[in-house]
Amino acid sequence: MSTRLLNICINSLCKAGRLERAEAVVIDGIQLGCLPDVVTYNTLVSAYCRLIGVHEAHSVLPRMREAGVKPDVITYNLLIAGATRYSLPDHSLHFFEEMFQTGIVPDECSYNTLLHCLFKCGCTEGAYSVFQDMIEKNVPPSLVTYNTLLYGMCKSGNAINALRLFRDLPKHGFSAELVTYNTLIDGLCKCGRLAEARRILKELGESHCVPNAITYTTVMKCCFRTRKFQQGFEVFSGMISRGYTSDAFAYCTVISAMVKVGKTRQAYAFVGQMFKNGTALDMACYNTLIYMYCKEGKLDYAIQLAMEIEEGSDVYTHSILVDGLCKMGYVDDAYGQLHDMERRDLGPNLVAYNSLIDGLCKTSDVDSAISLFTRMKSKDSFTYTSLLHGLCRVGKYRVASKLMLICLREGINVLPSVRRAVLAGLWCLGFRRDARKLRAAIKKASLSW
16 A cells, blocks of 8 residues: 555545545554655645644644654645635734744745735735835745735725736736736725726736636626626627627626616516526525515516425515515515525525514504514614614504614614604603603714714
8 A cells, every 4th residue: 555545545535525534544554654745634634624624633743753754835825725714814824933943945936825814804914014024035926926916905095006007017027827817806896986997897808818707797796786787788698799708697697687677678688588597596596586586566476486496595585575575465475485594494585584473463463563572682763763664654653663662772873753753642642751752862862973
């Protein structure tokens, strides 16, 4: 039995998530005289980082040394990458320092991984310090390094410097690749700089690089997020006209945006085009279509789609159906969807509960709404606003005033119209003491707001 065969067995077991069996194979190999090497332990470190955590991965290193195997730069790069996965910047810096202490010289991959971790966790100043240290240690930055810097600058809202760095890439001896353009476009979009993002997209089309579906989808999402729907539709049309086969995500994004602006006919046209292209439907796609049907009041189609995915439906599927059923007045059926969600232990969803409370209050079934309200573990301003509206609808102003006092004490701000309605109801019914108490509480809370 060779060490290479041992490593292949351990790698296969780690990929299957059978870490205990992989550890047993290492022991069996040693007993058979097949000694593990650094690749063996690096495979275990990678698996522990991916499946369990960096603490457990780091605990492999003492066993390496006991077996006479020294950790190498790849070992620590894997640990830093694991810390990045779990957003642990302190751990990544600790592993980086430990490399120096053990006499291991970090390479370009070490610095790039550490930079990504620090930028990802918002440690911008620390990341710049690491980059400066990289230059001082004569470790030549690569295009990956500059892509990481672009990502970090955009993430921290420093889009101007990101654009400057992008323009200076030729000075550093690099030409922008597609991933560079995509990184910058995504960063500019997240910073809200849609005009600059579209300008870079235009430059990309004129360069030697060919934009892909990810490029167009990134800009399209930004357009819709900033409610510039027409520009988003133009980007999508440009993507299709250039021969890019759009995936389900892009179709769902544009269909959802069209439904929101009331362009239902165009939304249905894209649904037909999506099916015609044979685009595989994922859960997000199903949820988008169910939302569209609910928005149009076509509950039969929505429920039929939900039945197709059956046990594969998620908490968003049920929340969409609950909201749609309540808006159509089928509150009992909405209750059934909520019970099904709880039965499958999909977790509490505030949107579903809020929709049902709003639906119950609109049917004047305030007692059921209060019962559901008491069951909720978390509540927001919409929850309280809906219930307060319902209480005012049936004339339970004193109950509403007590609930509003709770809101004020907990710092939950409800709509001014609701506050006025409760106060007006108390004065109208002659509950003057309650009205004065509530008015004083509102005035006191307004000072803190």
